[in-house]
Amino acid sequence: MPATLHAPSAPSVSPAASGRSSGSDFAPLARRVRESGLLERRRGYYARAIGLNLAATAAVWAAVAWAGDGWWTVLLGVPLAVLAARTAFLGHDAGHRQIARSARGNRWLGLLLGNLLLGMGHGWWSDKHNRHHASPNHVDKDPDVGEGVLAWTREQAGRKRGVLRWVARHQAALFFPLLTLEGVNLKVGSVLFLRGRSRRDRLVEGGLLLAHVVGYLALAFTLLPVGQAVALIAVQHALFGVHLGAVFAPNHKGMAMPGPGERWGHLRRQVLTSRNVRGGVVTDWLMGGLNYQIEHHLFPGIPRCSLRRVRPLVMEHCAAVGVRYTETGLVASYRQALGHMREIGKPLR
Template identity: 50%
Template sequence: MLLTEEPSPRGHEKAEKGSGSDFAELSRRIADAGLLRRRPLYYTVRFGAVALALATGVAAFLALGDSWAQLFVAAALAVVFGQLGLAAHDLAHRQVFTRRRPSEAGGLLVANVLLGMSYGWWMNKHTRHHAHPNHEGKDPDVAPDILVWSRRQARRAKGLPRFVGKHQAALFFPLLTLEGLNLSFSSFKALRSPSMKRPVLEGTLLVTHFVLYLGGLFAVLPAGKALAFIAVHQGLFGIYLGSVFAPNHKGMPMIEEGTRLDFLRRQVLTSRNVRGGVLVDAFMGGLNYQIEHHLFPSMPTPALGRAQVITERYCAELGIPYHQTGLLASHREALRHLRSVGAPLRRAR
């Protein structure tokens, strides 16, 4: 089992020497199996189904009008928004199109216009995560923003992270209800960043989203019901996103500065796969094959299942720990890790 109280892959540093060819061999096996070719029919059907679900949700919203039954529509649209987030993710990784322009155009449409999240900001953040998963100081997904991800971060925590970190395992899912709003807030904030390539375009598209979203809500519903719709929709959307992304790395080994790992081991040791069959595949959009996704980010979603078999066998040949578990167990591991790393804060006076 990779998971420890303060997980670290330091014991695998010796595998660095001569291991550059290890990933090359795996990559050859994957290519020989034809798993990197594009799947246009799959994405046409999948994206078409999501678009139909979105159109159905909007039609139901308009048909119901001033009714508390709109909260059921809000819940359904939270799931649709989660699927849109997964679609934006696949577009960003060029799993759908090989060329940059159609991938970027699709990403801007789905992320900025439909979700209210900056495609450029998220791309920058997610690229850094893929390059250095669970690496303190390099992976933005384990930065001590509100939660702390290692005991080192806990001991250094001040202000809000110090307060929240004491009980972060219990607060994790309640905090996820704010994740959708946090993505939008961070997107607007990032428009002033030098790393943003098209701030005017992205800002315009973000404003377009909120004009349509808020304008539609307050045009159809009175203020109280509109606010209740937003709370249900955004809250469940955040929980959905967190339930998809948290099982992938949280609770897996954290890489400390100075630790040297080759690409194959860095990706495998810090990632967790989630078993569960067709339903979990659909719920997580293929990100339950997180190990394979990190090794081959542009691999289309339907190929990940076959790649998992090849990758697990190959890791067994090399003696590289390969971790996968069920969906509920993955959340237990993540929450156990959050509680463990927050221990120094609970002991502090």
């Protein structure tokens, strides 16, 4: 099916304009996917993925120890960032209960992968990400397009003042440079989130976050002199933020944004606001399976390795019910996402 391109301004699309409006549109697809067996847990796949990622991360830190205090060692921050993103994707899958059979098992996997290994709070991410999945691209409900440093609607851009107004004016050009701060921002947000949580959550999540900070800094400053250690940490966190942002940016930016009071069924709410990115196994690996954003939003609990196989079923169903299914190449996805950001900031220039 050819890709559907959307205007940079991402106008609101009503259900009537996108095909038949019916709350039952999703039910036949859900039944077909369930009967296909693609929703079943793939614990062997995830055991291998987690084991290989841990082994690779340990190997890179061993390479840091072997390379010593030369400034070339700082370049090992690049594979450390890539592997940290793999850990984040695994934590993401645990948050959607894709890995273990029980909610408790997935929660502990999320805590170990997120809080302990990454220093990124599983509770904070789950709260934020679940709200995003419930109302993708809805300005009043989706925290990913809410008020912040960047503007996702012209109304948001018009309310910016001072430095933030200048940022919104040039946000398309500043997007990737700003992502170099995202790795630190994720950790700060995780800590701030704990202020309003229960004593038990603060103890468990806060304790694991503290263990991460102590262990990570001890490892870096034990293996390297202060200057190189600081540089390695900076490189890893900067590239980690860029990597994650580069994966999440093409998924929804520039796609349809529901207007106030509009009520869409599950199928339209998830498909019309999402964009897939075409590619092979390399794209799947680099994007953690999130290039199948439409399928992931329709079936958030489906194992990552099953997303490619469920895609033809979703495409066929969308064509049958008249719902636009948007899929582009990677470069085109960035062009559309950044084009949307540029269009939003245009009135300020």
